[in-house]
Amino acid sequence: MLIGFDILDYFYSNEVCYVDEIDRISESTLFWSENGGWYYMPAQKDSADWNIARMVGSPCSAKKNINRVKAENLIFLVPENKYSYFSEYPRKGCLLYFFSDKHNKKKHEKVRSPYTIEARQNQLFLIYNGTIVGYVKPIRESDNFVEVYIEIMPSHRGKGLGAALLNAAADYFVQHNKGMVYIVEDTNQASVSTVKRAGFMHAETIFTFQVIG
Incomplete structure (x- = not known):
């Protein structure tokens, strides 16, 4: 489904960590059920960038929705303190937000x-x-x-x-x-x-x- 204002409120509650997501609101899709899911941001056409899915809301609900996000060259982003819910997937990298x-x-x-x-x-x-x-x-x-x-x-x-x-x-x-x-x-x-x-x-x-x- 397309992004609405509720997800914007979620992002603006911790704006410094969601500048990318806010800026790309018109091109993104939210895969959500119950109280969690994934915010999917496709790579720009003809670029070598990753398609990105960032966890939003409950990690338990996000995990249930993980197979709904389908794309080649897809990378998932989760907060460090929520990674334990996804530990069966080998960690690829770590991003530091300053x-x-x-x-x-x-x-x-x-x-x-x-x-x-x-x-x-x-x-x-x-x-x-x-x-x-x-x-x-x-x-x-x-x-x-x-x-x-x-x-x-x-x-x-x-x-x-x-x-x-x-x-x-x-x-x-x-x-x-x-x-x-x-x-x-x-x-x-x-x-x-x-x-x-x-x-x-x-x-x-x-x-x-x-x-x-």
Whole structure:
């Protein structure tokens, strides 16, 4: 069935963890019965992304509904503290949700010359001697948060620039009355260290798994 306003209320009750789901409300489907199920978000056409089903509501009801969600390259997302209900499915990965809210007043990392950071068309660019060597861009948005993607050229990594760029982006979006969300895989220790150095707070840990056969 198509998503209605009830599921939006559910997402907005913990908005920082559901920016992606809120942003994709028009293209998603809810598989629900009793008091739980799966929120299915298809990958964009012709992309290499996963089709995603995120658990909502009761894990017991979600487990009963798991075979209703059918798609190739499908990955299921469940909160860390609910994974025990699905432990027969081997865990594929772990996603860490970090955020900086729009009231964040922490002291931030800054870039030093010859680096500068510039805001252009809702994106933040890291500039080195006139050349773009990194950027932060929003990829999803809800009422109070933006989820972002960050990239820095390999030759400019390991200098603390990622934290400074995230901080600059957080400051920029605060001016637009938005907090910022950054999601990383737990195996990407460089990104985990960067987001922690930037002073972002941990919001949630999500385990992922596939159902084979």
